[in-house]
Every structure is written in C-alpha cells, then in structure tokens.
Amino acid sequence: MRKKWMGLLLSAVMVTGLVAGCGSSTGSDSKEIKIGANFELTGGVANFGKQTVNGIMLAFKEVNEAGGVNGKKLVLVQADNKSEPSEAANAVTKLITQDKVSAVLGPVTSSDVLATLQIGQDNKVPIITPTGTNPNITVDNGQVRPYAFRGCFIDPFQGQVMANFAAKTLKAKTAVIYIDSSSDYSKGLSESFEAAFTKNGGQIIGKEAFLQKDQDFKATLTKIKGMNPDVVFIPAYYEEVGKINKQARELGITVPLLGTDGWDDSKLVEIAGAAALNNGFFSNHYSPEDKDPRVVKFVEAYKKEYNEAPSALAALGYDTALMLIDAIKRAGSDDPGKIRDALEKTKDLQVVTGVLTLDENHNPVKSAVVIEMKDGKQVFREKVNP
Numbered sequence: 273m274r275k276k277w278m279g280l281l282l283s284a285v286m287v288t289g290l291v292a293g294c295g296s297s298t299g300s301d302s303k304e305i306k307i308g309a310n311f312e313l314t315g316g317v318a319n320f321g322k323q324t325v326n327g328i329m330l331a332f333k334e335v336n337e338a339g340g341v342n343g344k345k346l347v348l349v350q351a352d353n354k355s356e357p358s359e360a361a362n363a364v365t366k367l368i369t370q371d372k373v374s375a376v377l378g379p380v381t382s383s384d385v386l387a388t389l390q391i392g393q394d395n396k397v398p399i400i401t402p403t404g405t406n407p408n409i410t411v412d413n414g415q416v417r418p419y420a421f422r423g424c425f426i427d428p429f430q431g432q433v434m435a436n437f438a439a440k441t442l443k444a445k446t447a448v449i450y451i452d453s454s455s456d457y458s459k460g461l462s463e464s465f466e467a468a469f470t471k472n473g474g475q476i477i478g479k480e481a482f483l484q485k486d487q488d489f490k491a492t493l494t495k496i497k498g499m500n501p502d503v504v505f506i507p508a509y510y511e512e513v514g515k516i517n518k519q520a521r522e523l524g525i526t527v528p529l530l531g532t533d534g535w536d537d538s539k540l541v542e543i544a545g546a547a548a549l550n551n552g553f554f555s556n557h558y559s560p561e562d563k564d565p566r567v568v569k570f571v572e573a574y575k576k577e578y579n580e581a582p583s584a585l586a587a588l589g590y591d592t593a594l595m596l597i598d599a600i601k602r603a604g605s606d607d608p609g610k611i612r613d614a615l616e617k618t619k620d621l622q623v624v625t626g627v628l629t630l631d632e633n634h635n636p637v638k639s640a641v642v643i644e645m646k647d648g649k650q651v652f653r654e655k656v657n658p
C-alpha cells in the first residue's frame with residue numbers, strides 16, 4: 273500500500289516537473305526570450321550588482337518598448353549570488369537548468385564570474401560579464417573559452433593605465449601595492465601594475481595584503497607609511513578601499529592613493545569621507561561627464577528612470593545588454609548556441625562606453641579613463657586609448 277502511494281506520488285511529481293519544464297522552456301514559438309541575470313544583489317558588493325542590473329533593465333525596457341527582438345519580448349530572470357563565488361555557481365545552475373534562459377549576464381566581480389564559467393560551458397549557454405576584468409575569464413591556459421564573453425576592457429590594460437599615470441603624470445618613482453588577497457581581480461592587477469610600473473623605471477618597494485571584510489587596516493598602513501612610497505596602489509572594491517583610504521589619511525599618509533574600477537561607487541565617499549579621498553585617482557570605463565552625445569543621452573535616460581547618475585557599472589550593464597541584443601538579432605534566434613556564434617562576431621557596435629568589437633579572445637578593445645576624486649566628486653582627468 274505504502275509503496276503504491278509512493279509510486280503515485282513520484283509519477284505526479286514527475287508529471288508536474290515535465291509540465292513546468294515545458295512551460296518555462298524558450299521554444300521558438302514562445303513570445304519571450306528569457307535572459308538570466310546572475311548578480312551581487314546582497315553581500316559585500318551589493319551596490320555593484322544593483323547598478324549593473326539597473327543598466328540592463330533600462331536597455332531591455334527601451335528595446336521592448338520599441339517592439340522587442342525578433343518580434344519577442346526580452347524577460348530578465350534575476351538570481352542573487354550574494355557576492356560569493358559558490359553562490360554565483362548555484363545561481364547560474366538554477367538560471368540555466370530551471371529557468372532555461374538563452375544566455376546569462378553577470379556576475380560583476382571576477383572571482384564570482386570565474387566560478388560560473390564551467391557551468392555555462394557544460395550546458396552550452398553563453399555567459400557574458402559586463403564588468404569582470406580578469407583576463408582568465410575569457411582565456412583559460414591560453415585557450416579561449418567558447419562560452420565566455422565580456423563587455424569591458426581587461427586588467428592588464430587597466431593596470432598599465434594606472435602605472436603609466438603614476439610614473440608619467442604623477443612622476444612617482446616608488447610604489448607600494450596593497451591588495452585583497454581573496455580576490456582574483458586584485459591579485460591580477462597587482463601583477464599588471466608592477467610590470468608596467470617597473471617598465472617605466474619605477475620601483476615596487478613593498479607588497480601588502482588584506483582580506484575581504486577586514487575592518488582595521490592600521491597595522492599594515494603604519495608599516496606602509498614607514499616605507500615612505502611616492503604612491504600606494506590599492507586595486508580593490510569600495511567597501512575595503514573606503515576604510516583603507518580613511519585610515520591611511522588618519523595615520524598621516526598624504527601621498528596619492530591609486531586604484532582601479534572597483535573604486536567606482538557612491539558608497540566610497542560615504543565610507544571614506546570626501547576629504548580622505550582627495551589625492552585619490554582610479555581607472556574606470558567611462559565618465560558621466562563625457563560630452564559624447566551617446567553618453568549624454570544615456571545619462572539623461574538613466575537619471576529619469578532611477579533618479580541618480582549612472583556609475584560605470586550601470587553603463588556597462590546597459591552596453592552589455594545591447595551587445596547581447598545585437599547578437600540575438602543577428603542570430604535571428606534565441607538558441608544559446610546560435611547566440612554564442614553571433615556574439616563572437618560582435619563588431620563596431622556603438623555603445624555608451626565606446627565602440628564594441630570583440631577580439632579573438634572575446635575581449636572588447638576599449639579606452640579607459642582616469643578619474644580624480646575631488647571633494648567627494650569624480651573629476652575626469654584623462655582618456656587612454658588601448
């Protein structure tokens with residue numbers, strides 16, 4: 273009796289499963305194209321995830337209002353990866369196997385992205401990070417990963433931009449590098465900064481490390497102060513960078529503090545205070561001050577939608593959504609494999625952060641900007657072409 277019940281129950285579950293499976297599949301007769309969003313919506317870098325999703329949603333809204341893609345509406349299915357690599361892997365698995373999305377956008381940070389790539393590859397669904405800059409995301413041991421793409425420049429370029437800025441513009445001869453050793457992003461940038469800075473005749477006189485979620489950096493900062501470098505390079509994210517800059521200034525470190533795109537968040541000013549950030553410089557993907565008509569139009573539309581200025585993350589989210597939409601149009605299909613093939617051929621696509629052409633390693637070749645923090649405001653310093 274009991275066995276029979278179990279059997280009945282099991283088949284009921286299976287039938288429901290099948291029906292649900294059918295209902296959620298993106299068959300070609302469906303009126304929707306489902307795209308997954310695997311982002312940091314809570315946890316350490318929640319602001320990053322939220323802004324990127326805002327950028328994506330704006331692009332989807334504009335395209336849907338103009339009639340959609342190939343006659344279908346774009347639907348964004350969101351999953352929160354809690355700013356953790358293991359959760360990012362769970363989120364992508366759910367989006368691909370349960371929601372049956374045609375492609376996945378995200379995550380933001382390099383370590384989170386890296387944790388998802390094998391799953392995309394195994395299921396043959398493209399994963400496109402708008403923002404992950406670590407080179408290993410698209411190339412693994414010299415081999416391009418067929419299902420991995422990105423919408424931004426890579427860290428060897430970004431590290432070089434800041435090393436050149438330190439050596440040439442700031443005339444620095446010595447530097448200390450202070451990294452988050454729990455982050456692939458931070459570790460990669462340390463290497464590329466060092467290579468370019470020493471090539472310029474500069475010297476790295478110290479390397480120090482912290483961990484994500486650390487609160488008190490004073491012991492290490494005191495040590496760094498004793499080394500008396502011309503600049504300190506801190507390639508990390510706003511939460512820790514904010515605290516480090518604040519504590520560095522409290523300890524009397526007055527030299528320029530340098531960073532990278534991970535500094536780009538309004539929370540940085542909240543955490544560090546405007547004054548501590550003066551004499552701070554970082555590389556980024558665009559400046560909302562840019563007078564390029566595309567930038568002006570985007571900034572206006574974004575402000576109208578969200579009542580705040582778009583960060584580089586919002587711009588990259590928007591641009592990467594446009595890159596995916598362009599690929600779906602050219603593919604003429606929402607089949608993940610066909611979208612992958614079309615993504616690979618992305619060429620001369622005009623977007624907010626520049627012109628998107630993917631190289632043979634699935635990386636866009638794009639310019640960077642250097643931003644100076646002045647009294648809590650981001651001020652555009654220079655644009656650097658690759």
Ligand code: PHE
Pocket residue numbers: 320380381382383403404405406457533534535536584585
């Ligand atoms: N580039 C960062 C990473 O790879 C993410 C990031 C991009 C953060 C842009 C802020 C702005 O981890």
